[in-house]
Amino acid sequence: MEQFSQLFEGIVKFQWQYLIMYLIGGILIYLAIKKDYEPMLLLPIGFGAILVNLPLKSIWEFAPELDEAVTKIVAKYPELQAFLAEKFHYIFENGQAFKVEQGVLQILFNSGILTELFPVLIFVAVGAMIDFSPLFKSPRMIFFGAAAQFGIFFTVLAALFLNKLFPSLNIDLKAAASIGIIGAADGPTSIFVASKFAKDLIGPISVAAYSYMSLVPIIQPPVIKALTTKQERMIRMEYKDTKVSKIVLILFPILITIIAGIIAPISVPLVGLLMFGNLIRECGVVERLSKAAQNELANLVTILLGITIGSTMHYEKFLRKETILIMLLGLVAFIFDTAGGVIFAKIMNLFSKEKINPMIGAAGISAFPMSSRIVQKLAKQEYPENFILMQAVSANVSGQLGSIVAGGMVLALVPWLLTLAG
Amino acid sequence: MNDINLGIQLMGFGILGTFTVLILFYFIIKILMKVFPYKSDEQ
Numbered sequence: 001m002e003q004f005s006q007l008f009e010g011i012v013k014f015q016w017q018y019l020i021m022y023l024i025g026g027i028l029i030y031l032a033i034k035k036d037y038e039p040m041l042l043l044p045i046g047f048g049a050i051l052v053n054l055p056l057k058s059i060w061e062f063a064p065e066l067d068e069a070v071t072k073i074v075a076k077y078p079e080l081q082a083f084l085a086e087k088f089h090y091i092f093e094n095g096q097a098f099k100v101e102q103g104v105l106q107i108l109f110n111s112g113i114l115t116e117l118f119p120v121l122i123f124v125a126v127g128a129m130i131d132f133s134p135l136f137k138s139p140r141m142i143f144f145g146a147a148a149q150f151g152i153f154f155t156v157l158a159a160l161f162l163n164k165l166f167p168s169l170n171i172d173l174k175a176a177a178s179i180g181i182i183g184a185a186d187g188p189t190s191i192f193v194a195s196k197f198a199k200d201l202i203g204p205i206s207v208a209a210y211s212y213m214s215l216v217p218i219i220q221p222p223v224i225k226a227l228t229t230k231q232e233r234m235i236r237m238e239y240k241d242t243k244v245s246k247i248v249l250i251l252f253p254i255l256i257t258i259i260a261g262i263i264a265p266i267s268v269p270l271v272g273l274l275m276f277g278n279l280i281r282e283c284g285v286v287e288r289l290s291k292a293a294q295n296e297l298a299n300l301v302t303i304l305l306g307i308t309i310g311s312t313m314h315y316e317k318f319l320r321k322e323t324i325l326i327m328l329l330g331l332v333a334f335i336f337d338t339a340g341g342v343i344f345a346k347i348m349n350l351f352s353k354e355k356i357n358p359m360i361g362a363a364g365i366s367a368f369p370m371s372s373r374i375v376q377k378l379a380k381q382e383y384p385e386n387f388i389l390m391q392a393v394s395a396n397v398s399g400q401l402g403s404i405v406a407g408g409m410v411l412a413l414v415p416w417l418l419t420l421a422g
Numbered sequence: 423m424n425d426i427n428l429g430i431q432l433m434g435f436g437i438l439g440t441f442t443v444l445i446l447f448y449f450i451i452k453i454l455m456k457v458f459p460y461k462s463d464e465q
Contacts, residue, residue: 135451136451136454136455139448139451139452139455140448142444142447142448142451143441143444143445143448145444146437146440146441146443146444146445147441149436149437149440150437152436153432153433153436153437154433156429156432156433157426157429157430157432157433159429160425160426160428160429161426161429163425164424164425164426172425173425173428173429173432176425176429177432242455242460243460244455244460245455245458245459245460245461247458248454248455248458251454251458252450252451252454255450255454256447256450259443259446259447259450260443263443263446264439264443398444401444401447402440402444405439405440405443405444406436406440409435409436409439409440409443410432410436412439413431413432413435413436413439414432417428417431417432417435418428421428
């Protein structure tokens with residue numbers, strides 16, 4: 001009878017929670033295919049979520065096998081137990097040692113996410129795709145790239161405040177910072193920070209980050225309209241098409257890397273590799289490498305990153321109250337990012353002779369080029385001849401810089417503050 | 423020090439730090455554009 005049940009182990013060990021996870025995975029796949037919401041990421045994440053919630057979870061880890069030799073060694077040297085559990089994936093029950101071999105997705109997770117390899121490689125690809133020249137044409141737009149990171153820090157505070165109200169949520173500063181970084185509107189930065197501070201929350205944080213990035217056209221317009229008057233939205237801005245020298249485009253990524261590396265050394269994997277990708281693009285002598293970074297590297301790592309993130313969505317980790325909280329706080333982060341940018345533009349207008357259309361501030365988030373397109377669309381709705389797309393693109397490119405700088409700040413400040421607090 | 427205080431400090435230092443770094447980038451852009459202006463023979 002026991003052998004017979006072994007044959008149908010998948011059915012015997014089926015849990016009702018799997019059905020919920022299939023539904024969630026299915027919704028992500030639906031959004032990717034039918035609604036075209038970040039399909040490159042949501043599709044593999046959705047499928048990964050289904051894969052890891054199959055009975056026996058063999059794609060994540062194999063069934064434990066008794067290792068008699070190690071059992072004898074540990075009986076003699078019990079102090080080795082913790083070391084073997086951590087480094088060699090042993091579990092111990094009733095004095096017996098069981099080896100748990102990693103499945104393919106756990107190997108990818110350990111080597112690509114825990115080591116931060118995948119998000120960092122994505123930065124090389126993103127760097128090769130970014131054209132910073134719009135920023136050189138309207139440099140003052142760079143301030144919106146900073147202002148529109150407000151949502152990150154507001155959300156950290158909101159998460160900590162909620163934890164104060166409901167201590168059972170168990171959100172400490174590291175977890176709050178990982179949730180807040182959803183507001184960077186930059187998937188790889190969110191994954192990078194979460195992999196440092198809250199590995200258990202990587203799944204919901206990534207899903208929230210990519211979902212809200214794709215929902216920017218729905219989230220931003222009402223916030224922008226609520227914070228601006230019709231007159232403000234009709235402000236026209238002059239645009240000078242300044243030409244940018246090639247040497248400027250080449251020196252920029254090198255200088256930024258050096259400065260970021262000196263100010264916040266911990267941000268080097270983020271900034272440094274983004275700028276390396278950008279240097280490949282701008283130098284003009286390694287066209288093949290630039291194209292490879294923009295296409296082959298980006299595509300390959302995106303597939304691996306997506307399915308590995310999906311594999312962190314096992315129901316035991318995902319079907320928790322923290323996931324709902326992360327989804328809600330992620331929305332708060334995007335709303336306050338938008339508000340931060342718009343309000344900062346209005347403040348700048350108090351001191352500036354050349355008025356800025358405050359909607360430009362909303363384009364200071366990292367979601368490129370969606371955010372700038374939304375701003376242009378809203379400007380056109382108010383005044384059909386108004387063309388502020390180029391300034392919005394400048395702010396949007398600044399947002400890509402701002403998000404990794406803010407990510408670097410969070411990475412540097414959280415351990416520092418915790419050390420200060422003792 | 424409780425977590426809310428730490429959060430407020432993270433917010434203050436974080437926003438200040440992000441602005442400081444981007445202001446620095448702003449000046450780098452300004453200087454680079456001044457020192458290496460576009461020449462018409464470039465292309």
